[in-house]
Amino acid sequence: MSLMSLTAVELGKKIKTGEVSVREAAKASLAAIAAREEAVHSFVTVVPEEAVLARAVEVQRLIDEGALTGPLAGVPVAIKDNMCTRGLLTTCSSRILGNFVPPYTAEAVLNLEKAGAVIVGKANMDEFAMGSTTETSWFGVTRNPWNTEHVPGGSSGGSCAAVAAEECSYALGSDTGGSIRQPSSFCGVTGIKPTYGTVSRYGLIAYGSSLDQIGPIAKDVTDCAAILEAIASHDAKDSTSVKREDYDFTAALVDDVKGMKIGIPRDYFGKGLDGEVKDAILRAAAVLEEKGAVLEEFDLSLVEYAIPAYYVIASAEASSNLARFDGVKYAYRSEEFEGLHQMYKKTRSEGFGEEVKRRIMLGSFVLSSGYYDAYYLKALRTKALIKQAFDKAFARYDLILGPAAPTTAPRLGESLSDPIKMYLGDIYTISVNLAGLPGISVPCGTDSKGLPIGMQLIGDCFQEKKLFRAAYAYEQTRAYEHCPLAKKGVSEDE
Amino acid sequence: MSKQYETVIGLEVHVELATKTKIFCSCSTRFGGEPNTHTCPVCTGMPGSLPVLNKQVVEYAVAVGLATNCTITQNCKFDRKNYFYPDNPQNYQISQLYLPICRNGHVDIETAEGPKSIGIHEIHMEEDAGKLIHDEWDDCTLVDFNRSGVPLIEIVSEPDMRSAEEVIAYLDKLRLIIQYLGASDCKLQEGSMRADVNLSVREAGTEKFGTRTEMKNLNSFKAIARAIEGERERQIAILEDGGQVIQETRRWDDNKECSYAMRSKEDAQDYRYFPEPDLVPVVISDEWLAEIKSRQPELRDEKRLRYKEEYGIPEYDIDILTSEKKLADIFEETIALGCKPKEVSNWLMVETMRLLKEADMDASDLSFSPKNLAALIGLVEQGKINRTVAKEVFEVLFREDMDPVSYVEEKGLIMVQDEDALRSTIEEIVKNNPQSVEDYRSGKKKAMGFLVGQTMKAMKGKADPALVNKILAEILG
């Protein structure tokens, strides 16, 4: 059995007891990457073996000295390529950052390093996190390890595929409109988007600043709680970082949902939802009910308005956030140009992909003179209404339960031709970002094509513990399903 | 010119705040330094970096707002102003559009026309841009981000001014208020205070404002006055020709004494402002506001009244002493050390002003300490040195701020107080100058001056002139 088939916490335990060395864990990860990258392509950058092993030696020493005692010490991890890593290429899967080597490390990654993480690579993603399929990456598509004819979802598709393909033990992703939960659902792994402000955004290359949040992606809920415990912090460098009262998320891993009130929004089960997905979600809900949770259907309302509001807000923020990529300070600059303005235009036109340009243009337009009120302010007002709708729901329920995505993973190349159809795929995840809420996607079976389905649980602000408790209780009723590719094993395994 | 025109002027004044660090990062704001040595991921617009607001910026902005009679926006926010330019590392500037920190203020000015109140529309906080260095040799531009992120307040006036004289009075008033608050050194030449002039003309007597232009790059009072005159004439000429003034931004070239449009087809002047998502609102509670209020120093107008009452010195002195905060500070601190106000005032008004002029310096550059000035005044009062020596010592003090007591001791400048020793020197001089003695006795009183001079020379200036006169009078009978 490969070390990579273990959960992060299981592997961490073996490392702690000395049964497995950090070096063995690192080598197992690199071997899996070597064996599976050609099929999956989860990574933009794989850290050279020398560097990984040097880090492994360092972490082993700290563990042996007793300086590192956490559950993740020595466990190999993949970082989504929109988080800055000092001295390690960070591209956002974009040509425009194709040779960007940050001089500093993102706070969340620093926190992981303090917990003894061994970074094995930077995970592929949709360019600048704009997309739902990981097909917009300048460095090529990532494939779904369950079926490589299908997409892994996005934008954290590389992170989720790497975890599902067991190329690493866990990964960090980021979620602006569903970018952790939807690919987690498509890849059969667990991913949580924490409450906005829980994990520092310092060093996360911004897409939609008011919506972006970093979160863990792993095989199970226990891992996610342990990872979130490691990366969450109040960071003075991020003005939107929140000082929380609870960071002990693993304390919520209790198999008990008795009396927990769970709302099931009828609006999440209507037109557009795949029948097989619907059945799987309702079965999962029934499991929680059997365990003592109180289920109730209700109307959340405004669900369909979240998508247009999101695209106005996220595109507007992105148009401004991505203005800094101009060929002056870092990375790509067009080869040939005449004068400053042509340098800007050529650099950006050549450096950004189609979807990114589409959103930058939309964002520039909705903010432009004469349209700001009609589009941008209207979207911010809609956001306020959506938040109110959630507030109303959370006055009655501990959690909201629904699908993470309306379908299982589509085939490669199916989605990009019709942007709006692709955007509709985010319908169940997007409003959670608008309202700043935490949401988790937990595997709850596969469809007839053998593609994973994810159940989404949504909590009120700062109620991650309720999410973990319910997700953990549900998870106790089923075993983790390894994807076929991972089951094949790796010949080079030690 | 057949018609009479009235000039309508509003000002946008940018002031660099005197904080130690930049507005959104912990880099130094210190002037000088090699290019890009005061930079970090935040002020170079590195991907993933985030701004965190410097609290001192808010306090300075509120202090200026209070001193200019503004209403403080107790719940204010930052917005992004989007435009591409290489000195703007993020290609957006963090500024305030929708909820600026101060609004609806005014300052009172005084010109030959009499007193007038100039309205302040708003004051907002924002970040400065980097510096562009034009490299003629290499035909390129070099970007230095040391100034990028230095905190600014922009003070936007109402279009209440009608002449260059009013503009300059207004700017001088702002400068003094802000210097007194310690919020900035407000040096026009060095760019820590910059004024953009919005100007339009209209036929005298009409209500409606004409189309205005905005003029930038004005870095002295003289340039401002010339630019106002130049732009007024340019606009009148257009109107007289039956043309229309175009609303645009123009750059003043003070060497050529003309302005030219800064338009480019690549600039849309559409800044797409929206709330800065990386910063949270600034809420200024009543308590915080009261605290800032209680710390407000005495401003110039208050000082003038107090000087008159407390020190009884002439208006003219008061005007000069309060014209720079530094001067007023030295004045008050020296008095606090026990010196007579009139005496201190004299040193500042006469010697200090003379030396400043000679060295082509501003009063804000004064570097001598009140303690040493007080010591010098003490030496004169105690009769240890005479005024001539004191003036020489002051020149050194002005430059080097040394302790005058040890200085006069080391240099042997202390007056000879020993009357017997002085008497024997004088007797010697009287003996050696019989002609002068005779002249004096025959009624040429001027001869006395010569003898005093000879005595002082012999004493190397260290004699008390009063005592010399007294002894000479006795000897000469």
Place this chain on the structure above:
Amino acid sequence: MAKNVISDETIDYVGILAKLELSPEEKEQAKKDMANMLDYIDMLNELDTTGVEPMSHAFPLHNVFREDVVVNGNDRENMLANAPDRKDGCYKVPKTVE
């Protein structure tokens, strides 16, 4: 058929704002995409948002400040390390003045 129509002028104007240069084909596609997106976004007009405060932050944090203390030193080499072109410790760009 899209209800919103994006003119050539509009798409050129957006190109100036966003500093993007589009080929004629890309321009046509962009006009179509934006019109479709705006049609979709116009759905928001079905909502009555009268009296609703625009919400930019999902929860009400305020007054997050730094103290005015210099922490950063000279890190020029790191800041310039990624520059596509540099000279004399500066970022080098095409001249900005004529």
